[in-house]
Amino acid sequence: MSGKKDSQGEDVTPQRTGEPDDKKTVSPMPLASIAPIGDRSRETSKPEGAVRPPSAPRRPGRTVVLLAVGLLAITAILLSIRYLVPKPAKLMPVGTGFFQAELKGPGTLDAINKANVSSSLQGVITALHVDRNDVLRKGEIIAEISADDLRAQIGVARASQEAARKAVEAAYADSRRAEATLANARSTLAREMEMQRTGASSRSALEAAQTAVQQGEADLSKAQSFIRQAEAQEAQAAATVEMNQAQLDKSVIRAPIDGVVVARDLNLGDVVSPGTAIVELVDPSSIVLTARFDESAIASLSQGQGVKITFNSQGELPIDGKVLRIGREVDTETREFTVDITPQRLPSNWAIGQRSTAVIAIEGRSDVISVPASAIVRKDGHPGVWAVAGGRAAWRPVELGSIGGNLVEVRSGLNKGDVVMTDPKRVYAFMPVARSESRP
Template identity: 50%
Template sequence: MTIVLTGPATLDATRISLVSSRLQGVIAKMRVDRNDRVEQGEIIAEIITDDLKSELGASQASVEAAHKAVDLAIADRKHAEAALANARQNFDRKKMLLEKTIASQESYDAAVATLRQAEADFDRSKAAIEQARALEASAAATAEVQRVKLEEGTIHAPFDGVVISRDHYVGDTITPGSEIVQLVDTASIILSARFDESSISRLSPGQKAVIRFNGGGRGASIMATVLRIGRQVDTETREFSVDLRPDTLPPNWALGQRGMTTIEIGTRKGVLAVSAAAIERRQGKPGVWIVDSGRAYWIAVTLGDAGGLFVEVVKGLQPGDVILSEPRDVYFGMKIAEGGARR
């Protein structure tokens, strides 16, 4: 007998993105709708950004003006450098002539003053270049901020996936953080199943499972594999979760969809088992109807593992006992014909 565990499961995903905007504005275009498949980088929506375009244009003009100011400051430095070189030559000449008593003290003093003025002008020209370059860097940084803001007006898909919800339309005003669409990576879809904590030691990654979704129909059952075992038990229900990776997805699926999962946990030989339909509970205790001397009698049994449509009986039955496989309206001592038919 193949031993299985059965428990409720819910369709979920580990990679879900609530695609939103960092800007406040009005949606100009919506490029996707529910159920659309998108690729990473594909445009989701566009926001009206006329104000940002104007601000970026002004910032770029400031950058150009700052660049010209740097060029002008460099030209001024070259002029101050030439003036300084000329003042030094004149000073050296006046000094030599003064030593030969050819030049007057007044002309020498004038040369000294001119040299000092030229040196001061040269130092100021260097400081002017540094200031101009600092203003250019500030203008460039402002323009970059405006450019990034403008790019944020176009919303892109963060990864390949399927749009599962859409909350806004063209003309809607959105604020930073407002969800525009919800995107799910189909490769990250899992089924989260729940089992009693007594079963945790019997499960391990790689075990095969079957998922049967509520509602039946085409694609209602799919194969899956145990992906991981939860490490936390609910303190109220005493259940833990198991994530299963589906081999395929049904034609129609939705996150939150419910189903039942059956996981194969091993095989047993020489097991005494009965059909699950033969079990009838009385006051919460399981039992079966046996046929003895042509009459039906209900007896309590102790159940073990389940295996598909069968349940192991560990106590209460003996091999060869005849039971009613699907008892209906049976009462104690009812006559049962050979083969299980009523009399």
């Protein structure tokens, strides 16, 4: 094999590995390529054009494998806990029995006889004689309104009435004078007519007597007209006095009914306007509970039915009552109607608008499937129960009926012998359930 030679004819063919060192030709290293002592970066640098040996391929890390195994183990543990370990729950076997249906509805205290006492005049309250919880009788004074202008007007009206009365008296006097004058003229005419027949009187004297009679009749008619006019003016003045007196009487506010003052909205010195309530009166004997029920229950109610009333704000025992009247109008939005209930007694502390609950018992029935109200669970607005079969929980839709105390009638969806959870909490499908049965 012939080697390569440079321009001077020297052999520059590289030596093969394994050949003796004396056969190698070493090119001198440039001084610039020599790194200073301590410069590690230059010591490890590769000459330009050097080929780096390929690195060995990396294998999957053991960490990833361990993580995957751990996740699978955790998932298996969670699934075993969720679907293998039974959860204790209150269970009840479904059966049939006697069921007493009840209607329950919210209500508020109201009164049939009540009055918002106000003034028909505008003015300042100069006297206020009542306060909350005062018991009043009809006609008692509640408040007084300033009415100085009305008193002045009634004084003027009474003066006008007196002047009209005197004008009537003068008209009657004029009428009596006219009557006397007419009577004298008629007597004179009679004498003249008698003398005219005997020839003792002249024709002119007779005519003068006739004219005097006509004049007297006209004066009497005029006097009587003045009487009627004066009497009309007197009646008008009297009516004005009566009207002003009625207005003045309105400045004194009186109780329109017997009752208790349940509210006082204005104070002494306030300006009252027509229609503004000063106090609210309520007749305690007319207090009723106005309860609301769904329209589906209207056929089950009748006047005189017994009712149990429980007030939400008091811990007293239920109060007995009776249905007084049934409303004949259903609310178009809530589809509810009202029932007025008369309580046998009022609570120790009562207030108009106080909330309560009315429970009306309806006829009892036998062979009815019912479950506690706490067992009902709604999904998407549909009622259902969590039934237990084979130790697993499953949600079952049901059709509900009437309510009776803490029980709810189930018309369909359950059969005798089924087992339901009476207090389902955090229940899910196929959840293992411990079969510890207990009736609520």
